[in-house]
Amino acid sequence: MTATLPFPDQRPPSYIKLGKEPVFEASKHLALGPVEKITTLGELGYSEVEVKACPSDFGVSTAFRILSREGVAAMHEICMTMYDNRNVSIGTGLNRLGSYVRGAGYRSQFIKDFCDSPELADYLSNMAGVHLARHSVPAVACGVNYAPKDIRKAVDTWHVDSVAFDIVMMISDPQLLEGGEFQYFHGTKMEGQRLLGIEGEEGLDTELPPDRTITVPFPAAGYGFMQQGNMIFHRACRLKQKAERITMIPSFVVTPSTADDATNSVNMLGWDDPGLPAELTRHEAWRASARLEELVKSVSLHDDPEALTKQLDDALAPLLKFRNSMAGPRS
Numbered sequence: 001m002t003a004t005l006p007f008p009d010q011r012p013p014s015y016i017k018l019g020k021e022p023v024f025e026a027s028k029h030l031a032l033g034p035v036e037k038i039t040t041l042g043e044l045g046y047s048e049v050e051v052k053a054c055p056s057d058f059g060v061s062t063a064f065r066i067l068s069r070e071g072v073a074a075m076h077e078i079c080m081t082m083y084d085n086r087n088v089s090i091g092t093g094l095n096r097l098g099s100y101v102r103g104a105g106y107r108s109q110f111i112k113d114f115c116d117s118p119e120l121a122d123y124l125s126n127m128a129g130v131h132l133a134r135h136s137v138p139a140v141a142c143g144v145n146y147a148p149k150d151i152r153k154a155v156d157t158w159h160v161d162s163v164a165f166d167i168v169m170m171i172s173d174p175q176l177l178e179g180g181e182f183q184y185f186h187g188t189k190m191e192g193q194r195l196l197g198i199e200g201e202e203g204l205d206t207e208l209p210p211d212r213t214i215t216v217p218f219p220a221a222g223y224g225f226m227q228q229g230n231m232i233f234h235r236a237c238r239l240k241q242k243a244e245r246i247t248m249i250p251s252f253v254v255t256p257s258t259a260d261d262a263t264n265s266v267n268m269l270g271w272d273d274p275g276l277p278a279e280l281t282r283h284e285a286w287r288a289s290a291r292l293e294e295l296v297k298s299v300s301l302h303d304d305p306e307a308l309t310k311q312l313d314d315a316l317a318p319l320l321k322f323r324n325s326m327a328g329p330r331s
């Protein structure tokens with residue numbers, strides 16, 4: 001059994017597949033280096049109960065080396081080529097990001113193979129203390145962010161992610177950037193959101209107390225850090241000087257597929273990526289079918305109807321929540 005869902009056979013028509021690109025080879029393009037420090041959720045102020053509800057106590061790491069010099073060169077060229085095929089933001093206000101490619105794996109086999117690489121998943125799983133695999137929703141499995149054309153705008157405002165684990169990897173040379181820092185709030189997301197007066201995963205471009213704001217240093221291109229992104233309140237600051245700032249954001253799911261899943265499919269339904277409702281449907285159906293398979297094995301002839309109902313409800317709840325949200329209030 002594969003650890004994650006394969007990409008769909010189809011591709012959104014507006015996503016252009018790159019014609020010529022190198023073949024990803026882990027031995028050549030990866031250069032996974034040691035991580036200096038990990039900050040746990042407990043250290044950020046999350047309670048024992050809140051941590052227990054998460055797949056692990058891992059919060060956020062410092063930046064570590066991910067790509068070799070050759071890996072950076074290949075990835076940089078691919079990201080530059082994909083720039084003209086960025087996602088179209090319709091300007092509904094739902095798109096927090098300024099300029100981005102989501103579902104980069106549809107366009108680039110190299111990126112897809114990088115995100116799928118077992119070496120990367122093993123490395124990150126060890127760090128997180130939980131089994132991770134490339135995210136089953138292609139839109140978020142491999143995203144690329146570019147600085148907005150208007151540098152008065154933040155690259156990305158204060159928010160939490162709709163997925164549990166992701167890495168933020170610098171593709172441009174960070175030494176050439178003025179501004180554009182990646183920051184997280186040293187506290188819980190609830191506290192950060194309360195300070196800004198926001199809820200959920202919406203973004204807000206404003207300041208949090210500087211003594212509670214941590215800037216993650218990136219030594220060079222090809223370095224990235226991992227975060228439990230749905231628990232870390234974070235942002236990418238605006239650039240002070242116009243410059244190329246490209247980051248890649250690969251996301252991961254917790255496996256096996258029966259594990260609790262923090263993917264916020266309901267929130268992602270509000271995004272306007274082509275194919276995303278179908279991708280989310282596949283994801284939720286995959287997780288629900290794994291829970292149902294488990295239920296087939298665990299049902300006991302001694303269970304009473306009340307206990308059986310509860311088991312069915314637990315197995316189906318995330319799927320039905322997603323289904324009802326997609327169908328709308330009149331369904």
Ligand SMILES: [Fe+2]
Binds near residue numbers: 159160161229234
């Ligand atoms: Fe984020």
